[in-house]
Amino acid sequence: MSRALARDRLGAPAVLFFVLAGVAPLTVAAGVIPTAYQTTGLTAIPGAFLVVAAILAIFSVGYVAMTRYITNSGACYAFVARGHRLPGWGRRRPGRAGRLHVPAGRAVRSFGPGRRRRGRRAPGRACAWWAWALCAWAVITVLGLLRVDITGWVLGVLLTAEVTVILAETIAGFAAPAGGRLSFATLSPIGLTSGGFGVFGVLAVVAVLGFVGFEQAPVLAEEARHPRRTIPVATYVALGMIAIVYAGASWAMAVHNGDRRVVTAAAQQGPGLLFGLGGGALGQVAQLLFLTSLFAGALAFHNVVWRYMFALGRENVLPAALGRTGANNIPKTASLIQSATGLAVIVAYAASRQDPMTRLFFWLGTTGGFGIILLLTQTAVAVIAFFARDARGENAWRRLIAPGLAAVLLAGIIVLAIQHYATLLGVPPG
Amino acid sequence: MARLSGTGLIADDLYLMAHDDVTGRPFLQSRAVGLGLAGGLLAELMLLDKLRLSHGWVVTGDPGQPRDELGYCVLGLIVSERELHPVRDWLAFLARTAAADVAVRLERAGYLRQARLGRPRRGGRWVPADPDCAFAPLGRARSALEAAGAATAYATILAGLAVGSGLGPRLLPYGPPDSRRRLDMALEQLPPGLRELIAQTQAAVDSALLAHRVRASVPNDLASSQEKPMSRTQLT
Numbered sequence: 001m002s003r004a005l006a007r008d009r010l011g012a013p014a015v016l017f018f019v020l021a022g023v024a025p026l027t028v029a030a031g032v033i034p035t036a037y038q039t040t041g042l043t044a045i046p047g048a049f050l051v052v053a054a055i056l057a058i059f060s061v062g063y064v065a066m067t068r069y070i071t072n073s074g075a076c077y078a079f080v081a082r083g084h085r086l087p088g089w090g091r092r093r094p095g096r097a098g099r100l101h102v103p104a105g106r107a108v109r110s111f112g113p114g115r116r117r118r119g120r121r122a123p124g125r126a127c128a129w130w131a132w133a134l135c136a137w138a139v140i141t142v143l144g145l146l147r148v149d150i151t152g153w154v155l156g157v158l159l160t161a162e163v164t165v166i167l168a169e170t171i172a173g174f175a176a177p178a179g180g181r182l183s184f185a186t187l188s189p190i191g192l193t194s195g196g197f198g199v200f201g202v203l204a205v206v207a208v209l210g211f212v213g214f215e216q217a218p219v220l221a222e223e224a225r226h227p228r229r230t231i232p233v234a235t236y237v238a239l240g241m242i243a244i245v246y247a248g249a250s251w252a253m254a255v256h257n258g259d260r261r262v263v264t265a266a267a268q269q270g271p272g273l274l275f276g277l278g279g280g281a282l283g284q285v286a287q288l289l290f291l292t293s294l295f296a297g298a299l300a301f302h303n304v305v306w307r308y309m310f311a312l313g314r315e316n317v318l319p320a321a322l323g324r325t326g327a328n329n330i331p332k333t334a335s336l337i338q339s340a341t342g343l344a345v346i347v348a349y350a351a352s353r354q355d356p357m358t359r360l361f362f363w364l365g366t367t368g369g370f371g372i373i374l375l376l377t378q379t380a381v382a383v384i385a386f387f388a389r390d391a392r393g394e395n396a397w398r399r400l401i402a403p404g405l406a407a408v409l410l411a412g413i414i415v416l417a418i419q420h421y422a423t424l425l426g427v428p429p430g
Numbered sequence: 431m432a433r434l435s436g437t438g439l440i441a442d443d444l445y446l447m448a449h450d451d452v453t454g455r456p457f458l459q460s461r462a463v464g465l466g467l468a469g470g471l472l473a474e475l476m477l478l479d480k481l482r483l484s485h486g487w488v489v490t491g492d493p494g495q496p497r498d499e500l501g502y503c504v505l506g507l508i509v510s511e512r513e514l515h516p517v518r519d520w521l522a523f524l525a526r527t528a529a530a531d532v533a534v535r536l537e538r539a540g541y542l543r544q545a546r547l548g549r550p551r552r553g554g555r556w557v558p559a560d561p562d563c564a565f566a567p568l569g570r571a572r573s574a575l576e577a578a579g580a581a582t583a584y585a586t587i588l589a590g591l592a593v594g595s596g597l598g599p600r601l602l603p604y605g606p607p608d609s610r611r612r613l614d615m616a617l618e619q620l621p622p623g624l625r626e627l628i629a630q631t632q633a634a635v636d637s638a639l640l641a642h643r644v645r646a647s648v649p650n651d652l653a654s655s656q657e658k659p660m661s662r663t664q665l666t
Binding site for chain 1 (some may be wrong): 437438457458462463503507511519523528596598599600633635636638639640641642643
């Protein structure tokens with residue numbers, strides 16, 4: 001029986017795929033990184049990705065250790081609920097996944113910005129951004145009501161193409177460095193503190209945005225072949241891959257344009273900063289994929305949100321109607337409510353003629369990144385609380401030192417970011 | 431031959447509820463059908479007290495074999511395992527073949543027949559031999575939604591498993607406006623083991639949905655069911 005079951009379950013590559021599909025890497029590489037260079041005016045972004053990856057890896061030590069004991073693992077939400085023993089939360093019903101999360105980061109990553117660019121950049125079309133946004137919204141609404149496994153498949157295909165293109169652009173960027181030599185300055189952690197220590201808090205909030213989704217592997221614990229091994233492996237590999245891809249891409253941008261010029265170049269070119277790294281044909285393909293990537297991001301976001309609403313509806317934290325499925329096991333209510341929210345945002349921004357790029361994408365995006373760091377900090381504390389009651393044979397590094405260190409580091413980022421919120425939003429202080 | 435009163439087996443009634451009474455098309459994703467039927471097969475054995483649930487683990491109860499052949503096979507599998515397994519694992523294991531196995535059992539009892547229609551290279555599908563008999567289980571499950579306290583354990587389990595595997599939109603409209611609350615009240619009256627089985631079945635269906643795994647790994651159309659029906663010979 002065990003062997004037959006194991007064949008039926010997910011191995012580490014499948015879990016990894018599931019995790020990465022929710023990350024939409026090209027949106028971050030082409031959308032978030034240039035915007036981050038431009039808005040913050042800081043050049044140490046590649047270094048920030050590496051440092052944040054290291055902090056998140058420390059966080060993951062305790063996080064995946066807890067996964068082994070909560071197999072219904074609703075990840076962050078269930079962990080916090082169990083760690084702090086919230087009455088009735090996360091422990092009420094056996095085997096139910098419940099998650100609470102701040103999806104704003106992804107929301108914003110997908111909704112506003114590129115849609116406008118989609119209107120601007122699509123050759124020969126001069127529609128308003130909201131027309132494109134509404135088209136994508138309609139497709140996502142239909143996909144969300146059709147079949148849940150189709151979306152997973154669509155995301156997987158797009159993800160593979162995106163990662164390939166980013167890597168190709170990165171290599172092309174390194175092949176043509178500004179001034180003919182490779183500069184390592186932007187990678188250096190020293191650069192993080194060059195503009196004062198607060199700069200690091202700002203960069204970390206932006207960098208965390210790119211990693212959102214890495215914490216999803218425990219959701220699949222019940223479906224994984226060897227939960228004790230598969231989930232940690234998938235989490236660490238996902239972290240490593242995201243770090244390498246983003247740090248590589250942002251480093252290549254700085255190398256290609258020159259460390260001093262990259263901020264002005266980002267302001268002039270926007271996503272073109274990434275597409276300019278390669279030759280003409282590669283740039284064309286990358287631009288095309290950027291459009292599909294934005295779509296994939298919105299789709300992944302839609303997916304994540306209905307999953308949260310569904311899981312929380314099941315736990316009776318949100319109205320129970322959200323936790324019900326309609327015909328053919330589709331969580332109709334949750335999916336439709338998410339579609340309605342998306343429509344409301346598009347209509348509100350179109351009607352008030354606001355610029356979705358800065359007003360929605362980066363402002364709410366950084367606020368979302370901020371919320372995620374808060375959530376991760378809380379989870380790290382919950383891990384300590386959970387193991388404080390019963391060590392369950394875990395060593396001190398896993399149950400106390402690593403989560404404690406992660407909590408302190410993440411809390412430090414929060415404090416620094418609060419002090420420099422103006423830089424984060426790219427507005428003058430005050 | 432097929433009778434309106436049914437076979438008296440929970441998985442049989444659940445299978446008929448989960449498929450269209452005329453065309454035989456499923457109302458649910460294949461993994462949800464499998465998990466629901468796996469819950470049904472375990473519930474049949476628990477009603478006979480051949481199996482019990484203890485803190486989420488499946489343990490054997492009364493000695494002696496059930497008369498039904500599929501029940502005999504399932505019980506044989508559980509008894510022959512050297513170690514105990516949690517009910518979650520048994521649900522996942524039985525779900526792989528449950529739909530095909532129950533379909534074969536229903537065919538032998540005269541409730542289903544094979545129809546080779548549709549596209550070439552597809553195995554065809556099971557269609558109900560008599561639509562009235564195929565619709566009748568819905569009425570049996572509905573009795574759990576009506577007068578509180580009057581429902582039989584059989585009807586309550588059937589309704590609980592049906593709603594748990596996603597047939598709520600199909601079943602609940604036939605009951606009174608507050609069907610769901612009445613069903614919850616009826617479920618409270620069940621023994622703890624059966625209540626847990628239903629909760630675990632529902633959790634397994636939800637978890638498959640949250641992980642986007644809604645298709646069964648073993649296709650349960652006719653072609654595959656003819657290749658590997660569970661039978662006594664498998665055990666001996």
